Amino acid sequence: MSDIVILDYGYGNLFSIKSSLNELGISALCTKQFDKIINAKLIILPGVGSFYQAMKAVEKLHLDTAIKKALKKKSKILGICLGYQMLFEQSEEFGINKGLGLIKGKVISLNKINKSRNRIPNVGWRPILINKNNNILAESFNGKMVYFVHSFVPRATVEKEVSSFIKFGGTKIHSSIHTNNIVGFQFHPEKSGNVGLQILKDTIDYLI
Amino acid sequence: MHNIRIIARLDIKGDKVVKGINLEGIRKIGNPKEIALNYYTQGIDEIIYMDVVASLYERNTITKFIKDAASKIFVPLTVGGGIRSLNDIRNVLNNGADKVAINTAAIKNPNFIKEASNAIGSQSIVVSIEAKKHTNYWEAYYDNGREKSGLDVINWAQKAQELGAGELLITSVDKEGLEKGMDIDLLVAIRDKIKIPIIFSGGVGNIEHVNETAPYADAIAVASLFHYNKEKINEFKKKLIKKGIEVRI
Numbered sequence: 001m002s003d004i005v006i007l008d009y010g011y012g013n014l015f016s017i018k019s020s021l022n023e024l025g026i027s028a029l030c031t032k033q034f035d036k037i038i039n040a041k042l043i044i045l046p047g048v049g050s051f052y053q054a055m056k057a058v059e060k061l062h063l064d065t066a067i068k069k070a071l072k073k074k075s076k077i078l079g080i081c082l083g084y085q086m087l088f089e090q091s092e093e094f095g096i097n098k099g100l101g102l103i104k105g106k107v108i109s110l111n112k113i114n115k116s117r118n119r120i121p122n123v124g125w126r127p128i129l130i131n132k133n134n135n136i137l138a139e140s141f142n143g144k145m146v147y148f149v150h151s152f153v154p155r156a157t158v159e160k161e162v163s164s165f166i167k168f169g170g171t172k173i174h175s176s177i178h179t180n181n182i183v184g185f186q187f188h189p190e191k192s193g194n195v196g197l198q199i200l201k202d203t204i205d206y207l208i
Numbered sequence: 209m210h211n212i213r214i215i216a217r218l219d220i221k222g223d224k225v226v227k228g229i230n231l232e233g234i235r236k237i238g239n240p241k242e243i244a245l246n247y248y249t250q251g252i253d254e255i256i257y258m259d260v261v262a263s264l265y266e267r268n269t270i271t272k273f274i275k276d277a278a279s280k281i282f283v284p285l286t287v288g289g290g291i292r293s294l295n296d297i298r299n300v301l302n303n304g305a306d307k308v309a310i311n312t313a314a315i316k317n318p319n320f321i322k323e324a325s326n327a328i329g330s331q332s333i334v335v336s337i338e339a340k341k342h343t344n345y346w347e348a349y350y351d352n353g354r355e356k357s358g359l360d361v362i363n364w365a366q367k368a369q370e371l372g373a374g375e376l377l378i379t380s381v382d383k384e385g386l387e388k389g390m391d392i393d394l395l396v397a398i399r400d401k402i403k404i405p406i407i408f409s410g411g412v413g414n415i416e417h418v419n420e421t422a423p424y425a426d427a428i429a430v431a432s433l434f435h436y437n438k439e440k441i442n443e444f445k446k447k448l449i450k451k452g453i454e455v456r457i
Binding site for chain 2: 121191
Protein backbone atom coordinates (compact mmCIF):
# COMPACT_ATOMS: atom_id res chain seq x y z
CA MET A 1 0.00 0.00 0.00
CA SER A 2 1.35 3.39 -0.97
CA ASP A 3 1.72 5.98 1.74
CA ILE A 4 1.09 8.83 -0.68
CA VAL A 5 -1.51 8.87 -3.43
CA ILE A 6 -2.10 11.53 -6.07
CA LEU A 7 -5.74 11.61 -7.15
CA ASP A 8 -6.07 10.86 -10.84
CA TYR A 9 -9.43 12.27 -11.91
CA GLY A 10 -8.51 13.99 -15.17
CA TYR A 11 -8.00 17.55 -13.92
CA GLY A 12 -4.48 17.72 -12.62
CA ASN A 13 -0.93 17.99 -13.73
CA LEU A 14 -0.05 14.61 -12.23
CA PHE A 15 3.20 14.36 -14.13
CA SER A 16 4.70 17.50 -12.63
CA ILE A 17 3.65 16.67 -9.08
CA LYS A 18 4.98 13.14 -9.37
CA SER A 19 8.25 14.42 -10.90
CA SER A 20 8.75 16.90 -8.08
CA LEU A 21 8.17 14.17 -5.49
CA ASN A 22 10.64 11.93 -7.37
CA GLU A 23 13.16 14.73 -7.18
CA LEU A 24 12.66 14.76 -3.39
CA GLY A 25 13.07 10.99 -3.21
CA ILE A 26 9.40 10.52 -2.28
CA SER A 27 7.36 7.88 -4.06
CA ALA A 28 3.67 8.32 -4.79
CA LEU A 29 0.96 6.47 -6.64
CA CYS A 30 -1.41 8.12 -9.11
CA THR A 31 -4.79 6.47 -8.60
CA LYS A 32 -8.56 6.80 -8.52
CA GLN A 33 -9.13 3.50 -6.68
CA PHE A 34 -11.28 3.85 -3.59
CA ASP A 35 -9.43 1.34 -1.37
CA LYS A 36 -6.01 2.77 -2.23
CA ILE A 37 -7.24 6.26 -1.35
CA ILE A 38 -8.88 5.47 1.97
CA ASN A 39 -5.78 3.61 3.15
CA ALA A 40 -3.26 6.27 2.15
CA LYS A 41 -1.43 8.33 4.74
CA LEU A 42 -1.47 11.36 2.50
CA ILE A 43 -3.84 12.19 -0.34
CA ILE A 44 -2.67 14.80 -2.83
CA LEU A 45 -5.49 16.55 -4.68
CA PRO A 46 -4.13 18.30 -7.77
CA GLY A 47 -6.26 20.38 -10.10
CA VAL A 48 -6.25 22.67 -13.09
CA GLY A 49 -9.28 23.87 -15.02
CA SER A 50 -12.75 24.84 -13.87
CA PHE A 51 -14.00 24.30 -10.33
CA TYR A 52 -17.40 23.01 -11.37
CA GLN A 53 -16.07 20.46 -13.87
CA ALA A 54 -13.38 19.24 -11.51
CA MET A 55 -15.85 18.82 -8.61
CA LYS A 56 -18.20 16.97 -10.92
CA ALA A 57 -15.39 14.60 -11.92
CA VAL A 58 -14.45 14.02 -8.28
CA GLU A 59 -18.05 13.25 -7.36
CA LYS A 60 -18.57 10.98 -10.34
CA LEU A 61 -15.66 8.82 -9.21
CA HIS A 62 -16.86 9.03 -5.56
CA LEU A 63 -13.53 10.52 -4.61
CA ASP A 64 -15.28 13.01 -2.29
CA THR A 65 -16.57 10.08 -0.24
CA ALA A 66 -13.15 8.44 -0.32
CA ILE A 67 -11.43 11.62 0.88
CA LYS A 68 -13.88 12.10 3.75
CA LYS A 69 -13.61 8.47 4.80
CA ALA A 70 -9.82 8.65 4.68
CA LEU A 71 -9.79 11.83 6.80
CA LYS A 72 -11.84 10.02 9.45
CA LYS A 73 -9.19 7.31 9.44
CA LYS A 74 -6.56 9.99 10.14
CA SER A 75 -5.28 10.42 6.60
CA LYS A 76 -3.95 13.83 5.65
CA ILE A 77 -4.82 15.83 2.55
CA LEU A 78 -2.85 18.26 0.41
CA GLY A 79 -4.62 20.33 -2.25
CA ILE A 80 -2.73 22.20 -4.96
CA CYS A 81 -4.10 25.12 -7.02
CA LEU A 82 -7.66 24.13 -8.01
CA GLY A 83 -7.26 21.22 -5.56
CA TYR A 84 -6.70 23.84 -2.84
CA GLN A 85 -9.86 25.71 -3.86
CA MET A 86 -11.87 22.49 -3.82
CA LEU A 87 -11.11 22.00 -0.11
CA PHE A 88 -13.44 24.93 0.67
CA GLU A 89 -17.22 25.12 1.03
CA GLN A 90 -18.02 26.79 -2.26
CA SER A 91 -16.77 28.69 -5.28
CA GLU A 92 -18.36 31.44 -7.32
CA GLU A 93 -16.67 30.36 -10.56
CA PHE A 94 -19.49 30.01 -13.17
CA GLY A 95 -22.25 30.39 -10.55
CA ILE A 96 -22.14 29.13 -6.97
CA ASN A 97 -20.81 25.60 -6.82
CA LYS A 98 -20.22 23.41 -3.78
CA GLY A 99 -16.74 22.26 -2.86
CA LEU A 100 -15.60 19.48 -0.54
CA GLY A 101 -16.33 21.67 2.50
CA LEU A 102 -13.30 20.49 4.50
CA ILE A 103 -12.17 24.05 5.24
CA LYS A 104 -14.45 26.94 6.13
CA GLY A 105 -14.52 29.66 3.53
CA LYS A 106 -15.42 30.57 -0.02
CA VAL A 107 -13.55 30.80 -3.30
CA ILE A 108 -13.95 34.26 -4.81
CA SER A 109 -13.06 35.90 -8.11
CA LEU A 110 -9.89 38.01 -8.21
CA ASN A 111 -11.90 40.51 -10.29
CA LYS A 112 -13.91 41.37 -7.18
CA ILE A 113 -10.92 42.49 -5.15
CA ASN A 114 -8.76 43.92 -7.91
CA LYS A 115 -8.68 47.56 -6.79
CA SER A 116 -5.25 48.26 -8.25
CA ARG A 117 -6.21 46.68 -11.58
CA ASN A 118 -3.62 43.93 -11.71
CA ARG A 119 -3.69 41.61 -14.68
CA ILE A 120 -5.93 38.56 -14.33
CA PRO A 121 -5.18 35.64 -14.42
CA ASN A 122 -2.58 36.40 -11.77
CA VAL A 123 0.39 34.77 -13.46
CA GLY A 124 3.94 34.87 -12.21
CA TRP A 125 6.25 34.71 -9.23
CA ARG A 126 5.00 36.45 -6.09
CA PRO A 127 6.64 36.76 -2.67
CA ILE A 128 4.69 34.99 0.08
CA LEU A 129 4.18 36.56 3.49
CA ILE A 130 4.10 34.05 6.34
CA ASN A 131 1.14 34.34 8.74
CA LYS A 132 2.66 34.42 12.21
CA ASN A 133 -0.71 33.46 13.74
CA ASN A 134 -0.43 30.13 11.97
CA ASN A 135 3.28 29.51 12.07
CA ILE A 136 3.33 26.05 10.49
CA LEU A 137 5.06 27.10 7.29
CA ALA A 138 8.56 28.15 8.37
CA GLU A 139 9.24 31.85 8.69
CA SER A 140 12.35 31.38 6.55
CA PHE A 141 10.00 31.29 3.54
CA ASN A 142 8.84 34.82 4.24
CA GLY A 143 9.41 36.93 1.10
CA LYS A 144 10.36 33.90 -1.00
CA MET A 145 8.83 33.83 -4.47
CA VAL A 146 6.63 31.05 -5.78
CA TYR A 147 4.70 30.61 -9.03
CA PHE A 148 1.00 31.47 -9.29
CA VAL A 149 -1.49 31.10 -12.11
CA HIS A 150 -5.12 31.65 -11.09
CA SER A 151 -8.21 33.83 -11.50
CA PHE A 152 -9.96 32.78 -8.27
CA VAL A 153 -8.75 32.44 -4.71
CA PRO A 154 -10.15 31.02 -1.46
CA ARG A 155 -10.96 33.32 1.42
CA ALA A 156 -10.65 31.21 4.57
CA THR A 157 -13.09 32.03 7.38
CA VAL A 158 -10.59 31.14 10.11
CA GLU A 159 -7.59 33.43 9.64
CA LYS A 160 -5.41 31.21 11.85
CA GLU A 161 -5.67 28.43 9.25
CA VAL A 162 -4.01 30.66 6.66
CA SER A 163 -0.27 29.93 6.51
CA SER A 164 0.71 32.52 3.89
CA PHE A 165 -0.60 35.56 2.05
CA ILE A 166 0.37 37.39 -1.09
CA LYS A 167 -0.43 40.96 -2.02
CA PHE A 168 -2.84 41.25 -4.91
CA GLY A 169 -4.87 44.14 -6.27
CA GLY A 170 -4.20 46.30 -3.21
CA THR A 171 -5.20 43.66 -0.68
CA LYS A 172 -3.84 40.46 0.88
CA ILE A 173 -5.11 37.12 -0.40
CA HIS A 174 -4.83 33.66 1.15
CA SER A 175 -2.09 31.84 -0.77
CA SER A 176 -1.97 28.76 1.46
CA ILE A 177 -3.51 27.07 4.48
CA HIS A 178 -1.97 24.68 6.99
CA THR A 179 -4.11 22.92 9.61
CA ASN A 180 -3.40 19.73 11.59
CA ASN A 181 -4.44 17.44 8.80
CA ILE A 182 -5.18 19.61 5.75
CA VAL A 183 -2.84 21.75 3.67
CA GLY A 184 -3.57 23.73 0.53
CA PHE A 185 -1.47 25.84 -1.83
CA GLN A 186 -2.85 28.32 -4.35
CA PHE A 187 0.62 28.47 -5.92
CA HIS A 188 2.37 25.57 -7.61
CA PRO A 189 5.15 24.28 -5.32
CA GLU A 190 6.03 21.76 -8.03
CA LYS A 191 6.71 24.66 -10.44
CA SER A 192 8.42 27.02 -8.02
CA GLY A 193 12.04 25.92 -8.30
CA ASN A 194 14.03 24.98 -5.21
CA VAL A 195 11.87 27.08 -2.90
CA GLY A 196 8.77 25.20 -4.03
CA LEU A 197 10.42 21.82 -3.64
CA GLN A 198 11.51 22.74 -0.11
CA ILE A 199 7.97 23.89 0.81
CA LEU A 200 6.62 20.62 -0.56
CA LYS A 201 9.16 18.58 1.41
CA ASP A 202 8.60 20.46 4.66
CA THR A 203 4.84 20.13 4.28
CA ILE A 204 4.98 16.39 3.66
CA ASP A 205 7.34 15.98 6.61
CA TYR A 206 4.87 17.96 8.73
CA LEU A 207 1.86 15.94 7.61
CA ILE A 208 3.27 12.39 7.80
CA MET B 209 4.32 47.18 -10.13
CA HIS B 210 4.67 43.41 -10.17
CA ASN B 211 7.97 41.74 -10.78
CA ILE B 212 8.45 40.61 -14.36
CA ARG B 213 9.22 37.11 -15.54
CA ILE B 214 12.35 36.42 -17.54
CA ILE B 215 11.49 33.58 -19.89
CA ALA B 216 13.88 31.59 -22.05
CA ARG B 217 12.50 30.90 -25.49
CA LEU B 218 13.87 27.78 -27.13
CA ASP B 219 12.93 27.48 -30.79
CA ILE B 220 13.05 23.83 -31.78
CA LYS B 221 13.64 22.24 -35.16
CA GLY B 222 13.70 18.46 -35.26
CA ASP B 223 15.69 17.48 -32.16
CA LYS B 224 17.72 20.68 -31.84
CA VAL B 225 17.33 24.12 -30.34
CA VAL B 226 17.79 26.61 -33.15
CA LYS B 227 17.86 30.36 -33.53
CA GLY B 228 16.84 32.37 -36.54
CA ILE B 229 16.63 35.98 -37.59
CA ASN B 230 13.11 37.36 -38.21
CA LEU B 231 12.06 33.75 -37.52
CA GLU B 232 14.10 32.58 -40.53
CA GLY B 233 17.64 31.53 -41.45
CA ILE B 234 18.09 28.99 -38.74
CA ARG B 235 21.25 28.24 -36.75
CA LYS B 236 21.70 25.18 -34.53
CA ILE B 237 22.26 25.86 -30.84
CA GLY B 238 22.11 22.49 -29.10
CA ASN B 239 20.13 19.86 -27.22
CA PRO B 240 16.69 21.02 -25.97
CA LYS B 241 16.76 19.11 -22.69
CA GLU B 242 20.33 20.06 -21.76
CA ILE B 243 19.77 23.71 -22.56
CA ALA B 244 16.48 23.87 -20.64
CA LEU B 245 18.04 22.13 -17.65
CA ASN B 246 20.99 24.48 -17.74
CA TYR B 247 18.68 27.54 -17.81
CA TYR B 248 16.58 26.08 -14.99
CA THR B 249 19.69 25.61 -12.84
CA GLN B 250 20.71 29.18 -13.60
CA GLY B 251 17.38 30.48 -12.32
CA ILE B 252 15.15 31.06 -15.34
CA ASP B 253 11.51 31.87 -14.43
CA GLU B 254 9.88 29.92 -17.22
CA ILE B 255 10.70 28.07 -20.42
CA ILE B 256 9.03 28.14 -23.82
CA TYR B 257 9.64 25.37 -26.36
CA MET B 258 8.50 26.55 -29.78
CA ASP B 259 8.55 23.96 -32.51
CA VAL B 260 9.23 26.20 -35.50
CA VAL B 261 8.38 23.72 -38.24
CA ALA B 262 5.50 21.74 -36.74
CA SER B 263 2.77 23.93 -38.12
CA LEU B 264 4.40 24.07 -41.55
CA TYR B 265 4.80 20.35 -42.08
CA GLU B 266 1.69 19.44 -40.10
CA ARG B 267 3.47 17.25 -37.63
CA ASN B 268 4.36 17.11 -33.96
CA THR B 269 7.94 16.41 -33.08
CA ILE B 270 8.19 17.99 -29.73
CA THR B 271 6.39 15.76 -27.24
CA LYS B 272 9.19 13.21 -26.99
CA PHE B 273 11.54 15.52 -25.21
CA ILE B 274 8.97 17.54 -23.26
CA LYS B 275 8.60 14.61 -20.93
CA ASP B 276 12.34 14.23 -20.54
CA ALA B 277 12.81 17.88 -19.73
CA ALA B 278 9.69 18.33 -17.59
CA SER B 279 10.76 15.59 -15.20
CA LYS B 280 13.77 17.67 -14.14
CA ILE B 281 12.64 21.25 -14.62
CA PHE B 282 10.54 22.69 -11.82
CA VAL B 283 9.43 25.94 -13.40
CA PRO B 284 6.54 26.43 -15.83
CA LEU B 285 6.97 25.04 -19.31
CA THR B 286 5.03 26.30 -22.33
CA VAL B 287 5.00 24.38 -25.59
CA GLY B 288 3.98 25.77 -28.97
CA GLY B 289 4.14 24.81 -32.62
CA GLY B 290 1.67 22.56 -34.37
CA ILE B 291 -0.99 22.54 -31.63
CA ARG B 292 -4.24 22.15 -33.53
CA SER B 293 -6.68 20.03 -31.52
CA LEU B 294 -7.80 19.39 -27.95
CA ASN B 295 -5.98 16.07 -28.21
CA ASP B 296 -2.75 17.86 -29.11
CA ILE B 297 -3.18 20.06 -26.03
CA ARG B 298 -3.91 17.15 -23.72
CA ASN B 299 -0.99 15.21 -25.15
CA VAL B 300 1.43 18.06 -24.44
CA LEU B 301 0.04 18.78 -20.96
CA ASN B 302 0.03 15.10 -19.99
CA ASN B 303 3.69 14.97 -20.91
CA GLY B 304 4.56 17.63 -18.38
CA ALA B 305 3.95 21.00 -20.06
CA ASP B 306 1.89 23.56 -18.16
CA LYS B 307 0.70 25.68 -21.04
CA VAL B 308 0.39 25.53 -24.79
CA ALA B 309 0.98 28.38 -27.21
CA ILE B 310 -1.42 28.44 -30.15
CA ASN B 311 -1.08 30.59 -33.25
CA THR B 312 -1.92 29.06 -36.65
CA ALA B 313 -4.84 26.93 -35.43
CA ALA B 314 -6.34 29.93 -33.63
CA ILE B 315 -6.10 32.14 -36.69
CA LYS B 316 -7.70 29.48 -38.89
CA ASN B 317 -10.44 28.85 -36.34
CA PRO B 318 -10.68 31.47 -33.57
CA ASN B 319 -13.31 29.39 -31.81
CA PHE B 320 -10.59 26.87 -31.04
CA ILE B 321 -9.40 29.30 -28.32
CA LYS B 322 -12.82 29.18 -26.68
CA GLU B 323 -13.10 25.43 -27.04
CA ALA B 324 -9.63 24.96 -25.53
CA SER B 325 -10.08 27.33 -22.62
CA ASN B 326 -13.46 25.82 -21.74
CA ALA B 327 -12.20 22.26 -21.91
CA ILE B 328 -8.72 22.70 -20.44
CA GLY B 329 -8.89 26.00 -18.51
CA SER B 330 -7.64 29.37 -19.73
CA GLN B 331 -4.58 29.25 -17.46
CA SER B 332 -3.07 26.70 -19.86
CA ILE B 333 -3.95 28.50 -23.08
CA VAL B 334 -1.45 31.03 -24.40
CA VAL B 335 -2.32 32.64 -27.72
CA SER B 336 0.83 33.35 -29.69
CA ILE B 337 0.78 36.32 -32.04
CA GLU B 338 3.53 37.04 -34.57
CA ALA B 339 3.42 40.73 -35.38
CA LYS B 340 4.86 42.50 -38.42
CA LYS B 341 4.80 46.26 -38.63
CA HIS B 342 3.17 48.06 -41.53
CA THR B 343 3.05 51.84 -41.92
CA ASN B 344 0.34 52.43 -39.36
CA TYR B 345 -0.55 49.06 -37.85
CA TRP B 346 0.81 45.62 -37.06
CA GLU B 347 -0.42 42.55 -38.92
CA ALA B 348 -0.64 39.08 -37.35
CA TYR B 349 1.33 36.41 -39.20
CA TYR B 350 1.26 32.65 -38.81
CA ASP B 351 3.21 29.54 -39.76
CA ASN B 352 6.23 30.98 -37.98
CA GLY B 353 6.05 34.40 -39.57
CA ARG B 354 5.60 33.18 -43.13
CA GLU B 355 1.91 33.74 -43.81
CA LYS B 356 -0.18 36.91 -43.60
CA SER B 357 -3.50 36.65 -41.79
CA GLY B 358 -4.87 40.06 -42.67
CA LEU B 359 -5.66 40.54 -38.96
CA ASP B 360 -4.75 43.68 -37.07
CA VAL B 361 -2.62 42.56 -34.10
CA ILE B 362 -4.44 44.68 -31.53
CA ASN B 363 -7.91 43.59 -32.65
CA TRP B 364 -6.78 39.99 -32.78
CA ALA B 365 -5.25 40.22 -29.29
CA GLN B 366 -8.53 41.59 -27.93
CA LYS B 367 -10.48 38.87 -29.67
CA ALA B 368 -8.16 36.18 -28.27
CA GLN B 369 -8.67 37.60 -24.79
CA GLU B 370 -12.45 37.60 -25.24
CA LEU B 371 -12.38 34.00 -26.40
CA GLY B 372 -10.65 32.95 -23.20
CA ALA B 373 -6.88 33.09 -23.69
CA GLY B 374 -5.06 33.08 -20.35
CA GLU B 375 -1.97 34.85 -21.65
CA LEU B 376 -0.61 36.29 -24.87
CA LEU B 377 2.82 35.65 -26.33
CA ILE B 378 3.53 38.52 -28.68
CA THR B 379 6.55 38.27 -30.94
CA SER B 380 7.79 41.09 -33.11
CA VAL B 381 8.86 39.31 -36.28
CA ASP B 382 10.66 42.48 -37.43
CA LYS B 383 12.86 42.61 -34.34
CA GLU B 384 13.23 38.87 -33.74
CA GLY B 385 16.81 37.57 -33.85
CA LEU B 386 18.37 40.95 -34.62
CA GLU B 387 19.41 41.59 -31.00
CA LYS B 388 18.85 45.32 -31.54
CA GLY B 389 16.05 45.94 -29.10
CA MET B 390 12.33 45.19 -28.74
CA ASP B 391 9.37 46.78 -30.53
CA ILE B 392 8.32 48.83 -27.51
CA ASP B 393 5.81 50.81 -29.61
CA LEU B 394 3.93 47.57 -30.24
CA LEU B 395 3.90 46.64 -26.55
CA VAL B 396 2.77 50.12 -25.53
CA ALA B 397 0.04 50.11 -28.19
CA ILE B 398 -1.32 46.82 -26.97
CA ARG B 399 -0.83 46.65 -23.22
CA ASP B 400 -3.61 48.97 -22.03
CA LYS B 401 -6.12 47.33 -24.34
CA ILE B 402 -5.49 43.91 -22.78
CA LYS B 403 -6.17 42.73 -19.22
CA ILE B 404 -4.48 39.33 -19.36
CA PRO B 405 -0.69 38.97 -18.96
CA ILE B 406 1.52 39.54 -22.01
CA ILE B 407 4.79 37.74 -22.69
CA PHE B 408 6.75 39.98 -25.03
CA SER B 409 9.28 38.44 -27.38
CA GLY B 410 11.78 39.45 -30.05
CA GLY B 411 14.86 41.62 -30.15
CA VAL B 412 16.63 41.38 -26.79
CA GLY B 413 20.38 41.65 -27.41
CA ASN B 414 21.58 43.17 -24.16
CA ILE B 415 20.47 44.12 -20.68
CA GLU B 416 19.45 47.63 -21.75
CA HIS B 417 16.82 46.17 -24.07
CA VAL B 418 15.21 44.39 -21.12
CA ASN B 419 15.62 47.45 -18.93
CA GLU B 420 13.80 49.74 -21.37
CA THR B 421 10.99 47.25 -22.03
CA ALA B 422 10.43 46.13 -18.43
CA PRO B 423 8.19 49.04 -17.33
CA TYR B 424 5.59 47.96 -19.91
CA ALA B 425 5.95 44.18 -19.70
CA ASP B 426 4.63 41.34 -17.57
CA ALA B 427 7.16 38.91 -18.95
CA ILE B 428 10.01 39.14 -21.44
CA ALA B 429 11.19 36.25 -23.59
CA VAL B 430 14.91 36.05 -24.22
CA ALA B 431 16.80 33.75 -26.58
CA SER B 432 20.08 34.84 -28.22
CA LEU B 433 21.42 36.52 -25.11
CA PHE B 434 21.38 33.24 -23.20
CA HIS B 435 21.92 30.90 -26.17
CA TYR B 436 25.16 32.62 -27.15
CA ASN B 437 26.31 32.79 -23.52
CA LYS B 438 26.42 36.57 -23.49
CA GLU B 439 24.74 36.55 -20.08
CA LYS B 440 24.41 34.00 -17.27
CA ILE B 441 20.78 34.09 -16.16
CA ASN B 442 21.34 34.48 -12.42
CA GLU B 443 23.96 37.22 -12.90
CA PHE B 444 21.73 38.88 -15.46
CA LYS B 445 18.82 38.99 -13.01
CA LYS B 446 21.03 40.42 -10.28
CA LYS B 447 22.07 43.18 -12.66
CA LEU B 448 18.41 43.89 -13.45
CA ILE B 449 17.63 44.24 -9.75
CA LYS B 450 20.47 46.76 -9.44
CA LYS B 451 18.77 48.73 -12.21
CA GLY B 452 15.54 48.71 -10.22
CA ILE B 453 13.73 46.03 -12.22
CA GLU B 454 11.95 43.55 -9.96
CA VAL B 455 12.72 39.97 -10.88
CA ARG B 456 12.92 36.72 -8.94
CA ILE B 457 16.35 35.61 -7.84
